Amino acid sequence: MNLLLLQGLGWLGFLGRPFVLEQLLCAALVFALLAVFRRRQPWLRRAPRILLLLGGTALAMVLAALLGRRFGLLMLSAQILAAFWLLRLIERFLLQPWLSPAAFHGLVSRILRPAFSLAVVVVVLDAVASLRDLASISLGTWFGSEIQLGTLSMVLVVLYFVVAGSVYPAQVVGWLAKRALAISEGSQTALVTLLRYGVIGLGVMWALTRLGIDRAGLLAVAGGLSVGLGFGVKEVFSNFISGLWLLMEGSVRPGEVLIHDGDACEVRSLDLRAATLLRASDNAELVVPNQSFFTSTTTTYTRSDRMRRCNLEVSAPSSWTPDQMIALLVELAASHPKVLQHPPPEAVLLGFSPTSHTYKLSFSIIDPLRANTVVSEVKLALWRRFDQEGLLMSPSGEGSMSPAS
């Protein structure tokens, strides 16, 4: 640990050197002058700050060179600033126009900026310490293998980029599979997720091999963990296995619409522990443990197709004959643009009395999440028609509707 501290923080000793202090003060001066001038000069305010810093540092570098002083640190700063500026240009002009906002944000925040930050850390560490010696610092023996800081850092970095970056090649493969094999969107999403899990699994196996972890020791630990799994982390493990199973089985896939607690929801993602559902009625996102889909009945509207059958109960005065009323109901439902013509809308007589008859109107729609909206619109059309026909003025108060979807 002392070695690690000395290697990691030993650079503080450089601050006692005149050559280093000169350069740091120069950089601080550039920073301060820019801050002051930027506040006073409006044209400077319009210029990107990073470009101003880059220009200022380059100017300081030239001055130091002319005066015969050291300027390597200033050059390093300028190189880092230039690289960051270039990265931003690439993001703005090469990536942003071609990617969706979500994909762009994901790529920038999960891959490009972390990679850039990592590169800066490595470059700075290389400048002030020895990467080779830092890497060879021993962190002890784990499962019969000596772990060195360099190996562990490399494994962690690679694993991070595998986890964060595997989605992009998986998406490309999923897109190709959809085009080539004509699979559904849900299957494509499931394929992408399975591919990601596969790549991450391979990454973990590579990490264990790279670390040289003794497999016998690992098996012993896995044996011990299995007892722990039985108690402490059973739910987590169960959810993970359920998630994998659901994806492979295809019963709950991202993009599917299902009924959860009486509400129609769309499956947004199926992750390691839980599925994220979007509830259509209030746009709320529900995080539901995978296990609950595995152990209870799930009503889905998108298993074989995305069609949903909606039902509506209507009470109408007996002044209209059932034939007239059934024709009216079918005509009204069929005239709604979101109602499918095949299978056709259907109305049946459920019951009759001297004052009113009860009917059930059934029709199909293509978007299960819009069922409530479509039912409401059909009811509104019925109300208007009943109003025109004077059916709402029944002395007995008949002429009511109740949906049963």
Add this chain to the structure above:
Amino acid sequence: MQILPPNKSIQLFRFVSFSVEGCKRLRRALPLLLFPLLAGLQGCVPLPLINGETVYVMVVTQRRLDWLRRDDTEALFWKPLMDEFHRLHPNVQVSTYTVNEEAVRDELKRRTARGLGPDLILARAPMVNTLLSEGLIAPVPNTPSMRRTIASVSPRFLKRVRFSSGLSGLPLNELVSLACYNRQKVPTPPRTTEELMALAASGQTVGLSIDPYGIWWTAGTRGADLAMVSILTGVPPTTEAQRAKDEAAIVGWLAWLRQIAQQSRVDLASGPEELTKGLIAGRLDWIPCFSLTLNTLQTAMGDKLGVSALPTGPGGGPSPFNSLQVWAFGLDSSASQRQSASSLVQLSLEPFLQRRFVLDTQEVLPVNLTVQTPVASSGVLAALAEAHQQFQAGSPLLTKPFTLIHLSELSHRLEAVIQQVMVGVLTPQEGARQMIRLGRGGT
């Protein structure tokens, strides 16, 4: 969280208050304040983590010996030195880092341009000479205390680092080439190259490698050492007779190398790593070894390891490879860092530490005039001392000050020619002519 309006002030103490805008400015100015603050702390108050000053030591690892685990060196060389240094200078930390010999020039250029160069460099003499000639290090400071230290070092070592501008570095210790063998297979080490060949003929496996550690020693045994010096230094012989004599010596050496390479029990390895691992694994029974590998061999082989001087030949004694470890001074040190670095160098040359390095590591020889190698205390040390004598007598190139500028590129090409002769691609005569041409700057 309470959000303050922009004009609201934050009362810190009775007389100190900041506006929210002021706080924002302070936050922006923080990076500016950080560097002078740290610098001030460094200058005035010892920081708890580094506890005052730090001396940076760049340890240059030798080409082809980069694979060696230096844990033993840490324990046997650096620890006693650091313990003693910390006892005398409790507020000075020593931070060491290693750099490969092939990367050291670029590394020094890069670090020095930033003002982050080392205070001390520990490298072999030709490398230090090269660095001084390229202006990447400073000559040894000419202070009264340093002059006293210089006077304590044997002149034969100082000769290898002396230039008109002063000393490129201060010798620390000497490493030599010798012979390592498996005692169980080789009860008596061969004293001559003929005995070595007889050993191979009797069924024991002899390992050689085409590099300065593994094969250059044989040039002396065939009388080709002076001719090779002429090639390596790029100074051709002045007379035709000498030229013919040199060529004949090189042809004789190459012919002998080709002859031994054709023996079934002589293995040609890629370098010291393969030779060392071969001896440890029992694949090889006798190898030329460099003293830096002795600890690794001793740890792995225990009592089975035998160490002796290299065999002599009909042309004379061997011309073993030898490396003088030298302290050199960096260009970027502050005055106090230079002072601390000088103290560390002077301490490392104190007789009691020089003696301890020899006895503890059993792989280096002292440079201090007053310290004699205790040959009676160990067979390894006796072999080291004998190897040193062989070197003094038989390696005229390495006893002079020289740089690697001409040599580093040339040695690769010469090794390629030797290899081609040994595997039969070139005849010894063709090989000798190519080597002479390379020495004159040809391709």
